[in-house]
Amino acid sequence: MRSNLSSALPPELADALDGARERGDGLGGLGSTILYFATIGSTNDVALALAAQGDRDGAIVIADEQTAGRGRRGRAWFSPPGSGVYVSVVLAPGRARSDPARATTLLTVTVGVALAEAIEAMTALRVDIKWPNDLVVARRKLAGILAESTGSAAAPAATLVIGYGINVNATAYLPELGDRATSLETELSRPIDRAALCAETLASLSRRYADLLDGRFDAILDAWRDRAPSSRGARVTWQGASGTQTGIMAGCVRYADRHHCRHRRPRSAAGPDRQADRADCRGRRELDLNPMLLAIDVGNTNIVLGVFDGTRLLQSWRLQTLRERTADELGLLVDGLFAHHHLDKQKVTGLILGSVVPPLTTTTRGMAERYFGLNALIVEPGVNTGMPILYENPSEVGADRIVNAVAAYERFGRTASPRPLVVVDFGTATTFDAISAKGEYLGGAICPGVQISADALFQRAARLPRIDVKKPSRIVGRTTVAAMESGLFWGYVGMVEGLVRRMGDELGGNALCVATGGLADVIAPETPLIHHVEPDLTLNGLRIVWERNQ
Incomplete structure (x- = not known):
């Protein structure tokens, strides 16, 4: 009918x-x-x-x-x-x-x-x-x-x-x-x-x-x-015996004949930890439907911070890495950045940290607790990255290399015809990481960064000046500075091409190369072997790892 x-x-x-x-x-x-x-x-x-x-x-x-x-x-x-x-x-x-x-x-x-x-x-x-x-x-x-x-x-x-x-x-x-x-x-x-x-x-x-x-x-x-793995982390408001309360949803628990939401109250910057409590949210819960994530990548040269609304990167900043910086100094800097860009710090309901500088791992964790009332998720052994790490000792792999691999595979590896990937990160060191077509982290290579090479040339050769790394107007330099610029730039391009080609051959000959880091936009146009440049690859990798652990 x-x-x-x-x-x-x-x-x-x-x-x-x-x-x-x-x-x-x-x-x-x-x-x-x-x-x-x-x-x-x-x-x-x-x-x-x-x-x-x-x-x-x-x-x-x-x-x-x-x-x-x-x-x-x-x-x-x-x-x-x-x-x-x-x-x-x-x-x-x-x-x-x-x-x-x-x-x-x-x-x-x-x-x-x-x-x-x-x-x-x-x-x-x-x-x-x-x-x-x-x-x-x-x-x-x-x-x-x-x-x-x-x-x-x-x-x-x-x-x-x-x-x-x-x-x-x-x-x-x-x-x-x-x-x-x-x-x-x-x-x-x-x-x-x-x-x-x-x-x-x-x-x-x-x-x-x-x-x-x-x-x-x-x-x-x-x-x-x-x-609903992402249901946790939403900021909530509810009416308690002492008036309006706010907190962060940690999940739902059932007892007696009611459902209650379990909240974690933010810790005050000046006060002690408050014990988590349960509040009956039935009919009274007001959820901020746009919780934000703060992702922090602590590198040897720079600290990069990014604020995400879902999968969208709202804003990112780059700070100089200073090992002597305290949690309060870092917190005040972050406060200022949020205020300058009119971002509501109270909407940050999650914080993830990837660090290759151990002293600053502790500092940043303290900043997260003191200024955001959050326990930072730290990318370290035991954290679910969703990617098998086939290194002989997985704990030796830097957090930045792991999250880069995760982000690259999510972006380019999950296709109908998956290909292996080579990820090149032009940082303090230049790293080359190999990911199999099945999404496994295989290993890679680590080379001195181009700026380290330039500094070493200046420090070890008495008559050679300090120079910036940039593309020279010609390969055959006619002055000492021009010759150094050519050697550094084109020598580095050659090194990148050689490693990418050999690593690709070892992966079967059809690898896709993704580049990130400060000099990616400079080096990539000079070689056909780099297929994609992703400036925010590391921050996106941190976001994905955060989502996998909710």
């Missing part, structure tokens, strides 16, 4: 929905109205208009293409035809038989769980939920959820429209988002039946919506907790 289906519904979609209805509980209370559009501005707009008419709980709007799709904060959601699943559903959690207010609060969580379960059932892919509204596979965004209120007096109390978009093939997102987004067909290397996927998501949603209306909150939260 299709009496309730729009006549414009494509036959394959109608068949898939009929099949879903015939299995188990079918679509439950969903599908009282189903509208389909080949092209529409936004499915949420149509669903909101339906909800404003009155009792439309369970109404569904589906589109092949959205020309004005949107996500949170009005951000555009790219929705080209034939590339994704775009659906909006009218839901009324205020009708829940047990605790309607709590059911309303948990609606977006419920939808995230339902979509993740549907995708996994169809594809066997592991799908995680990234707070507050994204579905991710291997830390790349696969789908998004948007909840909007009707704002209509005609609609029943607590009626919301939930819209979701799922990337089915790679045309569902812009090419420049390839390092942050993915699609089902990209992950699986095979076609996906969009109609079947759409029907599966609605069937899964109907089951979890029934859980919500029946008050089975524990089942929903247990499933969410299992799939």
Whole structure:
């Protein structure tokens, strides 16, 4: 029977929905109205208009293409035809038989769980939920959820429209988002039946919506907790006996017949540690939906700091490495940088540190505790990097080399036809690191940095002046300075080419070379063997390692 289906519904979609209805509980209370559009501005707009008419709980709007799709904060959601699943559903959690207010609060969580379960059932892919509204596979965004209120007096109390978009093939997102987004067909290397996927998501949603209306909150939260590694770290506000309190979400615990959020209060710069406590957040929790991460790379020459909002690098800074610097000196510098760029330090809910300077590891850890109220995650043996380290003694590998390898493999190695990688970091020392096509850190080579070579030439040769490293106008120098510039620059290019070529040959001959570090932009244009330059590779590697440990 299709009496309730729009006549414009494509036959394959109608068949898939009929099949879903015939299995188990079918679509439950969903599908009282189903509208389909080949092209529409936004499915949420149509669903909101339906909800404003009155009792439309369970109404569904589906589109092949959205020309004005949107996500949170009005951000555009790219929705080209034939590339994704775009659906909006009218839901009324205020009708829940047990605790309607709590059911309303948990609606977006419920939808995230339902979509993740549907995708996994169809594809066997592991799908995680990234707070507050994204579905991710291997830390790349696969789908998004948007909840909007009707704002209509005609609609029943607590009626919301939930819209979701799922990337089915790679045309569902812009090419420049390839390092942050993915699609089902990209992950699986095979076609996906969009109609079947759409029907599966609605069937899964109907089951979890029934859980919500029946008050089975524990089942929903247990499933969410299992799939939400990034749920921890959000800054929260709640009302306690002593008034409004703030803290950082450390997870959810269940006891008695309630769910509570466990918080870690920030430590005051002037006061002692405060013991973590539990606060009942039901119906009273206000989450900052944009928690930030501070990533710090302590090198021998510079300390590089980067602030991330999700996967987006908001701002980065470079400080001189001074081993004598105290935690307070570093903290005051960071305070000033945040203030100068109008960044709210209170939104930083995570801090990760990679250091090759042991005295400053302790200093930076102290700064994190004193000025951010956070325990820094330090990249060291025992931390989950997600990458096997095949060094004879893994503890000998510098943190910067490990996070560079992690970031390069995430950016360039996870493809349908993976290739081995060579990562070149032009730092105080120039390092060459090899990563297998399977994502294993194999080892590499360490050479004096070009500036160290220049300084050594000046210090050890009495009649040679100190020079800057730059590309000379010609190879054959006609003055002492020009000859030194040529030898340093072109000699270094030759050294890089020789090591990259030999390392690539050892990896099978088809390695991709990624460069980072201060001189990467200078050296890379002079050799065809460097394929990509990634200035923020180390900071992104720290971010990825942070995410893997949440």
